[in-house]
Every structure is written in structure tokens, then in C-alpha cells.
Amino acid sequence: MIVKPNPSRMISIKTYTKIFFASFALITVASCTDPWDDHGKTSDQNLDQNLSERIQSTSQTTEFGKLLEETGFDGVLSNSKTYTVWAPTNDAIGQVDPSLLSDLAKKRLFVQNHIALTAFSSVTEQDTVTVQMLSNKYLEFRNGTMIEDATVVSADQYASNGLFHIIGKALEPRLNIWQYVKSKAGSNTMSSYLSSLNSFDIYRSDSIAKANEPEIHKLYADSLRNSYLTNVYNLNNEKNKYTLFLLENNGFNSEVDNLEPYLIKGTADSTRTYASYFTVRDMAFHKAVARENLSTTQFVSRFGVEVPIDEDNIVEEVLLSNGIVYIMSALEVPLENRLLTTQIEGEKPNGFSQNDKRSNTFYREKEDPDGILFYDIMVQNHGVPQFAINYSANNMYSTTYQAYWRAINDIQGNTFMQTLRVGGTVDVDGMVIDPIAELEYEVGLNVYDEVLIGEFTLDEAGRLDLISLVAANTGVNGNNTLTLDYLKLVPVIK
Incomplete structure (x- = not known):
């Protein structure tokens, strides 16, 4: 026998199903709201007392209440601001190292490490809330059930100016x-x-x-x-x-x-x-x-x-x-x-031997043959023998360095010479004297590889104020070009 479905029964089932899920959703939403937001809607007589009064009158926290009185924080927790207190049980206070409560200053710090400004209920959308205590320490309140390594014994005890959680271990202030x-x-x-x-x-x-x-x-x-x-x-x-x-x-x-x-x-x-x-x-x-x-x-x-x-x-x-x-x-x-390698980017100079060659100085953004983007500097057709680009480097070691550069000569048909000059001092005529090293090397055509150009040794560690890329000693354009992607100075282990 074939039994036909009853349309009215189907409608009834759907209706009850909708009512059930709607009720479940309402309960779920209500359970996820912050109790502190709803505290004012209740007629709880505890809201007639402030935090100080409630903590001192709660049998589990009377010892902490005594500390509030001794340190003057009973007055703080009586004012109109909103606070959260993590109040240790009497047993927890009894386990505190006596040295942490040996004088008034230490007692105050101890008490401050249990109090935070504003309300932190156990209901939160975050797994962990970082709380700034009055001690200026930052403690982690996790899932509303733990603060640092202390377990919340009883949560969300409300008062007129905030709430307190009873915890099973004192929050002893740690040194930083x-x-x-x-x-x-x-x-x-x-x-x-x-x-x-x-x-x-x-x-x-x-x-x-x-x-x-x-x-x-x-x-x-x-x-x-x-x-x-x-x-x-x-x-x-x-x-x-x-x-x-x-x-x-x-x-x-x-x-x-x-x-x-x-x-x-x-x-x-x-x-x-x-x-x-x-x-x-x-x-x-x-x-x-x-x-x-x-x-x-x-x-x-x-x-x-x-x-x-x-x-x-x-x-x-x-x-x-x-x-x-x-x-x-x-x-x-x-x-x-x-011993870290020092890398100096060519396009980030400290200055130049002459400042009137800006029209001949090019800060380039280019791609190498593999399509990799790089930035470099090129100074071309400036007409100045031994024109120099200056750099510096911090934290140099007292050892031998191997000097590498990547210098891209990609727009000229000829090679040219340039020199890496390390150290030295500038005299009254603007000339660099007594350099530590001068490493001259030819810049080939379309060479994208890193090239070892020589070595130099530093007798003393510290900052090198003057590292220069120096053009050839000629005024002939094309022969006194300068170009640099980067310098790499690699310290050698003795």
C-alpha cells in the first residue's frame, strides 16, 4: 500500500523545526554576550556594593581584602572608575613568599599586580586577552579561566564599579x-x-x-x-x-x-x-x-x-x-x-667628490638577463678625472676583507677602469691621502656576475667613514664612467 504524505503534517514539522532553531540561536547569542554589558539590567543586590566592599565581605577573599586596606587600595576600588580584580583566595595568600609582603612598597606592588582598569569578564571572543595591570605588568587572561598560571575559581563577581574573579593562586609580580x-x-x-x-x-x-x-x-x-x-x-x-x-x-x-x-x-x-x-x-x-x-x-x-x-x-x-x-x-x-658580510648598495651614496654632476648621475632601475630587478648608480660623461662616489660602513672588523662588486656596464661599447678606495683622510685641498687600499679593476661589457676585485686589511675595528668608487684619471668621456650595483666586503677568519 502506498501512503501519501500529509501536507498539513509536513507544514507542522517545518514550523516546529524553525521555532526550535530560532530558540537555539537566541540562546546561543545570549550566552556569548558580555555579562558586564548586562549587569546594570539585573536587580542583584551585590551591585549595591563597590569592589572593595564585595572583596572584603566575600569569605574566600578576606585576606586580600585586608591587603587592600593596608595599602590604601580599598579607597581606589571605591571610586567611580571601572576595575577588574583577580582576587586570590585566602589559601593562595597564605602561600605567598613573605619577602613579597615585607614592606608597604612591596605590598602595594603585589596588590597592583591583581588590579586592572576597565572590565574584563570571562566571556570574550578572544582566546587570550593581554591585560595591563596597575603594576604596569602585562598578564595574559586566557579563555576566561586562567590568568598567567592562576586558575579562576569563581568568575564574574559583580560590584557597582566593576567585577572580580576569585583565583586559586596569587599573581606574584615578576621582575622584567x-x-x-x-x-x-x-x-x-x-x-x-x-x-x-x-x-x-x-x-x-x-x-x-x-x-x-x-x-x-x-x-x-x-x-x-x-x-x-x-x-x-x-x-x-x-x-x-x-x-x-x-x-x-x-x-x-x-x-x-x-x-x-x-x-x-x-x-x-x-x-x-x-x-x-x-x-x-x-x-x-x-x-x-x-x-x-x-x-x-x-x-x-x-x-x-x-x-x-x-x-x-x-x-x-x-x-x-x-x-x-x-x-x-x-x-x-x-x-x-x-663575522657578518658588509654590503653597500651603489644607489645609496653618502656624497660625491663634486656636487655639480647631478645631471650626469643616473639612479637606475633595471632587469638583469634573468629578469630579476635591480637598482644601481651610473655616473657618465662628467668629464672629471678621478671623480668619486663616497660611501661609509659601520661595524667593520679588524681583519682582512675580500672585496667584491657587481658593476654593470651595459650601455657603452667599451670597457673602462674604476677603483675602490678604502679609508684615508681628506686634506685641506679636498684630496684623499693615506688610503688603506686602492683596488683598481676593469669593468667589462655586460658582466652581471659578482667579481672579486682584491683584498684589504683593517688593523682597527669600527666605522669606515670613507669608502670611494673612483673614476679613471682622465677627462675623456666614456673612459671615466662609474657604475655600481653593490659592494660586498667579506671578512676573512684569521
Whole structure:
């Protein structure tokens, strides 16, 4: 027997289905709204009390309430601003290291590390919310159930001027990386060196920052005057996360010893200082890398040095407010990684031997035979014997360099000679005297390869203020052309 469908029954089922899903969607939307947004619509009597009153009257948090009174933050949490408090249980307060509550200043910092301005409910569209506490530390509130390593025991307890979450562990304020480094300065050579850079200028620009140091920023003054914090990473910055590999004394001294022959300065003390700087500048990274991720992370410093990490040399892992410090017995970085090649782009000169040849100077955008775009400079038909384009280079090592160039001669039918002149001083007549080296080489036709043009040796490390590309000593146009894509100066390991 064939049973025909009942149209009225079909309509009824569809109707009930629509009602069910509409109701489900309404419940879903309602459950995803922020309770703080709806707190004012309720008649909860708890809203008649402010945060200070509620925390002090809640049986689980009375000990934290006492700390609010002792530090004056009961008054702060009574005002009209909106706050969120992560209030530790009484048991959690009992587990706090007594040294963190040994005086009023420490108690205030402890309390501030549990309070944030504005409302942070447990309901959020983000998995992790970074919260700035009144302590100026930044803590991660995850999924509304964890803040740092503390579990939320009871969430979203409302008051007239905000809300509080009860947590099962106190949020003990941690030092940041820079504060930790300074605390180790008396016992750790690398820490002592980093701290010493408050008074020693690695670069010329460092003294400018120190001279302009505002008195109003005394709390963060190291960030303005320390050569490491200004030139590498500001490890005093609470907003970012970093990883620092802090070497124990023998490991640090070993790395400095390896670099000293390549960073020779005027005195033994200044040589040691510069070798130490070039050691430590590659030990900080702009990310916090957890222990379990070390083996899969490629550590390349902001200066381009790849640093291999041997986890067997980790002595201690220290979690801090803005990252992680790994104390290392040794961290051996091969010289092949440390001694960086200097590349100077031809189209970025510092100046010229004469400034009236702009009409003869061409900054070119071209493609090589493989279709790869490059930029270079060409000075042509200028009529000046030994016309020069000037460059400079920072952070040169005291060693021999192999000099390469890529110089494209693609619009002339003849070759020409040009010279790489390294160093020297300019006399009163504008002539360069006592150069370190002059490397003359012929520029062939349509040669796109990198060409080794010779070697030179630097006896002292530092900045080279004068590197020049010099035209042939002739006024004949076509024979005194200059062209340069780039110079590459490759340090040689002794």
C-alpha cells in the first residue's frame, strides 16, 4: 500500500523545526554576550556594593581584602572608575613568599599586580586577552579561566564599579628581564657588562640619548641611556616579550676571547668592551620562546647572526614579566656566523667628490638577463678625472676583507677602469691621502656576475667613514664612467 504524505503534517514539522532553531540561536547569542554589558539590567543586590566592599565581605577573599586596606587600595576600588580584580583566595595568600609582603612598597606592588582598569569578564571572543595591570605588568587572561598560571575559581563577581574573579593562586609580580639582569650584576660577568653600558657609549648616537634623558622618566631611564637597550632590544619594556640567553662567566669570557682579535680598538680595555658588546648583542631575541619550542626555533639576531642553541647547556630557565631568561653554561656561536658580510648598495651614496654632476648621475632601475630587478648608480660623461662616489660602513672588523662588486656596464661599447678606495683622510685641498687600499679593476661589457676585485686589511675595528668608487684619471668621456650595483666586503677568519 502506498501512503501519501500529509501536507498539513509536513507544514507542522517545518514550523516546529524553525521555532526550535530560532530558540537555539537566541540562546546561543545570549550566552556569548558580555555579562558586564548586562549587569546594570539585573536587580542583584551585590551591585549595591563597590569592589572593595564585595572583596572584603566575600569569605574566600578576606585576606586580600585586608591587603587592600593596608595599602590604601580599598579607597581606589571605591571610586567611580571601572576595575577588574583577580582576587586570590585566602589559601593562595597564605602561600605567598613573605619577602613579597615585607614592606608597604612591596605590598602595594603585589596588590597592583591583581588590579586592572576597565572590565574584563570571562566571556570574550578572544582566546587570550593581554591585560595591563596597575603594576604596569602585562598578564595574559586566557579563555576566561586562567590568568598567567592562576586558575579562576569563581568568575564574574559583580560590584557597582566593576567585577572580580576569585583565583586559586596569587599573581606574584615578576621582575622584567632588565631588572633581573641588574639584580645579577654583582655575580654574573655578562650582567655586569650589560649594566656598565649605562655609562659607556658604543655608538656616537648613544651620547645624544643620554644628554636628552628626561628627568620625569627616571623609572625607565635605563631604556634611554643604556647602549644595549637603545641599540639591541629594550629589555626594560613591559609591553613586548623577549628571550635572553645569559651566559655564565666562563662561557661569556670564552665567547669574548674568540671575538677580540676581530674587534681591536685603541686600547686593551676598549677592545674588551667592543668584543663584549658584539658577543651580547646576539643573545637577545624579540619573542619569548618556551623550553619545549627551543629545538624547533631558528634564532637569528636582529643583526643577522644565526645562534645555535644547545639545550644541554641550559642551567636554569627564569620566567619573567616580559619574557624568559635561559642561563647558559656555554653558547658557542661559530665565527662564520658572527663575522657578518658588509654590503653597500651603489644607489645609496653618502656624497660625491663634486656636487655639480647631478645631471650626469643616473639612479637606475633595471632587469638583469634573468629578469630579476635591480637598482644601481651610473655616473657618465662628467668629464672629471678621478671623480668619486663616497660611501661609509659601520661595524667593520679588524681583519682582512675580500672585496667584491657587481658593476654593470651595459650601455657603452667599451670597457673602462674604476677603483675602490678604502679609508684615508681628506686634506685641506679636498684630496684623499693615506688610503688603506686602492683596488683598481676593469669593468667589462655586460658582466652581471659578482667579481672579486682584491683584498684589504683593517688593523682597527669600527666605522669606515670613507669608502670611494673612483673614476679613471682622465677627462675623456666614456673612459671615466662609474657604475655600481653593490659592494660586498667579506671578512676573512684569521
